[in-house]
Amino acid sequence: MPMKIGDHSFDQRVSKGLGETHMRETVRSAQGRLHTNKSKAEEDLGNWEDWRTLSEEIRSHTLENLDYYLEQLSDNVIKNGGHVFFAETAEEANQYVKEVAVKKEAKKIIKSKSMVTEEISMNEALERAGAEVIESDLGEYILQIDDHDPPSHIVAPALHKNKEQIRETFERLKGYDKTSKPEELTQFAREQLRQEFLEADIGITGCNFAVAESGSVSLVTNEGNARLATTIPKTQISVMGMERIVPTWEELDVMVSMLCRSAVGQKLTSYVTGLSGPREEGDLDGPEEFHLVIVDNGRSNILGTAFQSALHCIRCAACINVCPVYRHVGGHSYGSIYPGPIGAVLSPLLEGYDDHKDLPYASSLCAACTDACPVKIPLHEHLIEHRRIIAEEEKKTTRGETYAMKGFSVTSSSPRLFDMATRAAPIMSSPFTKEGTIDKGPGPLKGWTDVRSFPAPEKERFRDWFKSRKKEDS
Amino acid sequence: MAQGTVQNRESFLNNIAEKLGRERRRSSVEPPTYTKQPQWDIMVDYTTEQLVDVLKEQCTAIHTDVKEATIDELPAVIDDVMKEYGAEKAAVWDDLRFAEFGLTSFMERPDINIWGSAPDEDDIKITEQADVGITFSDYTLAESGTVVLMNGGGKGQSVSLLPTYYIALIPLSTIVPRMSQVTRKIHEEVQAGRRTPSCINFISGPSNSADIELNLVVGVHGPVKASYILIDDL
Ligand code: SF4
Numbered sequence: 001m002p003m004k005i006g007d008h009s010f011d012q013r014v015s016k017g018l019g020e021t022h023m024r025e026t027v028r029s030a031q032g033r034l035h036t037n038k039s040k041a042e043e044d045l046g047n048w049e050d051w052r053t054l055s056e057e058i059r060s061h062t063l064e065n066l067d068y069y070l071e072q073l074s075d076n077v078i079k080n081g082g083h084v085f086f087a088e089t090a091e092e093a094n095q096y097v098k099e100v101a102v103k104k105e106a107k108k109i110i111k112s113k114s115m116v117t118e119e120i121s122m123n124e125a126l127e128r129a130g131a132e133v134i135e136s137d138l139g140e141y142i143l144q145i146d147d148h149d150p151p152s153h154i155v156a157p158a159l160h161k162n163k164e165q166i167r168e169t170f171e172r173l174k175g176y177d178k179t180s181k182p183e184e185l186t187q188f189a190r191e192q193l194r195q196e197f198l199e200a201d202i203g204i205t206g207c208n209f210a211v212a213e214s215g216s217v218s219l220v221t222n223e224g225n226a227r228l229a230t231t232i233p234k235t236q237i238s239v240m241g242m243e244r245i246v247p248t249w250e251e252l253d254v255m256v257s258m259l260c261r262s263a264v265g266q267k268l269t270s271y272v273t274g275l276s277g278p279r280e281e282g283d284l285d286g287p288e289e290f291h292l293v294i295v296d297n298g299r300s301n302i303l304g305t306a307f308q309s310a311l312h313c314i315r316c317a318a319c320i321n322v323c324p325v326y327r328h329v330g331g332h333s334y335g336s337i338y339p340g341p342i343g344a345v346l347s348p349l350l351e352g353y354d355d356h357k358d359l360p361y362a363s364s365l366c367a368a369c370t371d372a373c374p375v376k377i378p379l380h381e382h383l384i385e386h387r388r389i390i391a392e393e394e395k396k397t398t399r400g401e402t403y404a405m406k407g408f409s410v411t412s413s414s415p416r417l418f419d420m421a422t423r424a425a426p427i428m429s430s431p432f433t434k435e436g437t438i439d440k441g442p443g444p445l446k447g448w449t450d451v452r453s454f455p456a457p458e459k460e461r462f463r464d465w466f467k468s469r470k471k472e473d474s
Numbered sequence: 475m476a477q478g479t480v481q482n483r484e485s486f487l488n489n490i491a492e493k494l495g496r497e498r499r500r501s502s503v504e505p506p507t508y509t510k511q512p513q514w515d516i517m518v519d520y521t522t523e524q525l526v527d528v529l530k531e532q533c534t535a536i537h538t539d540v541k542e543a544t545i546d547e548l549p550a551v552i553d554d555v556m557k558e559y560g561a562e563k564a565a566v567w568d569d570l571r572f573a574e575f576g577l578t579s580f581m582e583r584p585d586i587n588i589w590g591s592a593p594d595e596d597d598i599k600i601t602e603q604a605d606v607g608i609t610f611s612d613y614t615l616a617e618s619g620t621v622v623l624m625n626g627g628g629k630g631q632s633v634s635l636l637p638t639y640y641i642a643l644i645p646l647s648t649i650v651p652r653m654s655q656v657t658r659k660i661h662e663e664v665q666a667g668r669r670t671p672s673c674i675n676f677i678s679g680p681s682n683s684a685d686i687e688l689n690l691v692v693g694v695h696g697p698v699k700a701s702y703i704l705i706d707d708l
Contacts, residue, residue: 030688050510057508067487068499078478080669086486096481138694139685156685163686182686186694193695198602213661214670224635224681224696230673231631232598242490247505249664253657254513264684267532267618268653271696272676274660277478280672284590284597285632286625290478296486303493 004351005150005335010358017333023160027152027330030159034321037265038372045261055258056376058251059312062243066303069212069245070294076215080277082290090120090297097122097204097237098129100291104235106131106201110193112219112226113137114206115154115315116241116295118337119350122204133204134196136225138189142166145173152331152339155263155317160330193225203229203287207240208314209255210292213248216276217292220259222269230275236287238275242294243311249274255314258374262316298350306385310345312375317342319369319379325362334359341369345382353390360386516617517651522708525616525649529704532619536679537692539701548705549580552608552641555701559639561605565589565597568628571610575643575705589630598632607637607697611644613659617652618678621702625673634677640697642677645707 008016017023042048062069074084087093101109109131117123123133135144139158143149146169151157158166163180170176170188178184208220217238219226230236246252252274260266279286302311320326320340331339336347336356344359360383363369369379491498517525533540543551556564563585566572572581581588587600601607609629611621621642625631634640650656653676664670681696692698 026687033688045512047510047512047515050512054508054510054512057506057510061506064494065499065503066494067490068503070490071483071487071500074480074483078480080672081476081478083478084480084483086480086482088482088486088489092482136695137685138683142685156688158685159688163689166686182689182691185686186683186691190694197695214664216670222681223683223694225694227631227635227675228695231635242486249657249661250654251505253653257513257653266678268615268620268676268678270536270678270681272620274670274674274676276670276672276674278672280626280669282627283625283630283672284595285630286673294486296489300489300493303490304495 004347004355005332005337008335010333010335010362013333013335014329017329020160020330023152023330024328026162027159028327030156031321031327034264034317038262038318038321039265041261041265041267044267051254051258052374052376054254055374056312058246058254059314059375060309062246062251063303063308063311066243066245069247070242072212073210073215073245074292074294076213077277077290077292078215080215080290082215082277082292084292084294086294086296088296090295093120093239093293093295093297094122094125096293097239097291098125100235100237101126101129101131101202104201104289106235108196108200109133109202109204110197110200110229110233111135111140111204112206112221112229113140113157114204114239115337116206116297117204117239118151119241120239120295120297122239131202134193134200136193136197136223136229137221138186138223138225141189141193142169145169150332151337153317153320154315154338154340154342160332197228197232200229200233202235202237203233204237204239205229207238207244207292208259209252210240210245211247211249211252211274212245214276216249216274218252218256219271219273219275220256220269221271221273222264222266224271227271227273230273230287231285234287235289235291236275236278237291237293239293239295242296242299243313259314259316262314262318262372262374302349307345307349307382309377310342310349310382312377313342313346314375315342316374318372318374319377322368322372323363324366324368325364329362334362341379341383342377345377345379345386348386353393357390360390513652513654516654520616520651522646522649525651526646526704528616529614529619529649529702532617533679533702536619537682537700538619538679539699540704541701542704542706544706545576548575548643548703549577551703552577552580552643555641555703556606559606559699561639563587563604564606564608565601565604565633565637566608567610567630567633569610571643571645575645575707588628589633590628597630598636601630601632602636604637606639606641607633607635608641608643609634611642611648611702613650613656614644614648615652615656615676616649618676619702620653620676620678622656623675623677624671625675626671631673631675634675635696638698640677640680640700642700642702643705644702645705647707 085096142158153159167180278290326340348356367380613622680700681694683694
């Protein structure tokens with residue numbers, strides 16, 4: 001599946017999202033729980049701000065020296081007996097993986113969850129080469145059998161589906177005959193997939209963080225599917241975005257601790273696995289052949305720009321879990337496999353503004369995302385920068401035209417943000433802002449506000465807003 | 475091990491350096507001294523007893539049963555857990571510690587497969603059919619309730635993964651506060667020029683998923699239940 005999802009316009013997607021009551025309820029309750037778990041994990045740790053500072057320093061240092069660390073990583077992978085392919089484009093990456101599959105005469109390929117392989121549409125490429133590709137992460141499996149429904153959340157990809165819909169899908173397509181209890185649904189998927197693992201010729205994984213000093217790939221999971229994919233098949237291919245790397249195991253400790261806490265509120269997930277090359281002499285499991293594919297696909301264009309820190313992202317989804325806009329419209333409205341605040345920042349950077357220029361406006365600039373981010377990416381400032389660039393571009397082509405939808409960005413009650421945003425772009429906002437609530441407006445604004453008026457969260461502190469919402473919900 | 479291959483590296487990395495607006499960096503890059511290092515403050519002065527308390531508490535959060543045993547009691551406690559699980563067939567590591575901890579006769583039972591002993595190297599298949607996998611813990615993290623397994627050779631990574639249940643044998647001498655102590659150790663090994671084991675697992679309880687409406691379901695692709703047996707070896 002490409003990064004961009006579907007051909008509907010931003011307006012259409014938002015309207016559809018607002019109409020799906022099931023989805024909206026599921027998302028709302030999930031978001032609340034994820035956020036609560038994260039807050040608790042932060043409190044447990046005590047000095048969260050110090051951890052964030054440390055994490056930011058690690059990510060900045062690594063990205064500033066990315067060429068050095070990638071060279072060190074690849075040197076160590078080949079020393080361990082693995083193969084490394086640097087892929088500038090999605091096509092190059094897919095071509096390489098396809099060649100490995102053909103050489104291995106692979107019929108069945110089992111995959112654990114990986115956003116970057118979604119981004120480059122690797123499954124489709126492999127299927128065209130005649131291999132069967134099976135997603136083994138429970139959420140991804142559900143989406144795959146349901147006619148490749150796109151993911152709506154980067155940690156919990158099937159978040160938009162409720163258990164009754166999942167039961168129905170299993171029944172219709174896999175002959176499932178039990179109830180919609182999550183336990184029974186999960187047990188069914190376990191049985192179906194265990195056999196696939198035993199038969200698979202190749203296991204494909206993503207990579208949470210590579211470790212330069214030892215040529216290792218780390219995988220952070222709860223289900224154990226990434227372990228299976230790297231234990232049984234004779235060939236392993238791991239695919240990583242080029243920025244997903246740390247210098248040493250000491251930094252890995254910090255980043256994994258932050259990822260687990262921020263993503264799911266766990267101290268560590270059930271499995272954190274460090275894999276260093278293929279099996280060694282005398283080993284009886286693990287892959288005999290190991291390939292690491294390092295993907296650029298537009299990332300290097302972000303280096304050296306005002307957006308560089310977007311590459312610090314560790315894909316924890318904390319920004320998504322606090323975003324009031326995501327809560328309101330759901331993941332599919334973003335039209336990209338990367339939804340929420342990070343998606344609104346990243347999608348236009350990786351794929352250009354043409355397909356994604358509405359996304360920087362899918363934000364109330366309340367800065368809750370920036371506050372939540374464990375590596376301190378100034379997400380809302382990046383969104384403002386995007387708007388500034390888009391406005392400049394449009395000024396060039398349509399001469400000074402102002403865009404009504406930009407009104408969504410600002411309320412007059414936040415002087416700092418108001419200043420930043422008005423400096424950044426010509427905006428007509430106040431006509432639609434009534435006492436801090438955005439009510440009616442043209443264009444997308446109408447869609448967003450159709451169901452009920454959308455709060456302008458910066459008036460109250462976001463946390464307070466979130467608390468009061470929760471009370472309303474319960 | 476034969477050296478692997480690398481493709482497209484130079485142009486890829488040159489492009490990165492160019493985008494960063496400088497020459498390629500090929501040497502003398504070291505991680506800086508970070509201004510904050512909160513990981514080292516956690517449970518620094520805890521005694522083993524205190525760490526054990528933290529571990530036990532955490533195990534309730536990760537759905538993992540904890541039993542305690544002296545070395546003498548160990549065989550009986552393992553049997554108890556297996557009985558609870560209704561488990562008969564076990565897969566275990568080929569690991570000297572089993573003998574050191576008085577488990578020689580346990581290991582000689584017919585329904586136990588010691589990793590690497592199956593005919594035709596069919597260990598994966600036999601382990602997949604086992605009811606329970608049993609390994610020692612190489613390091614144990616109190617904070618997260620984690621056993622760390624340095625796999626390789628007789629210590630097959632399948633043993634803690636493929637059977638329906640998992641039992642970790644945890645000598646108290648392996649307990650440290652958190653992940654930081656272990657990753658530092660691995661880092662030091664790397665610096666000393668030793669190869670990192672091809673698979674290191676940090677395991678915290680049984681496998682689980684929250685992919686369906688965020689409901690936690692314990693037992694997905696890996697073991698559906700896990701028990702830790704703390705062994706007093708101090
Ligand atoms: S931007 Fe920050 S909060 Fe959002 S997914 Fe990335 S690391 Fe997590």
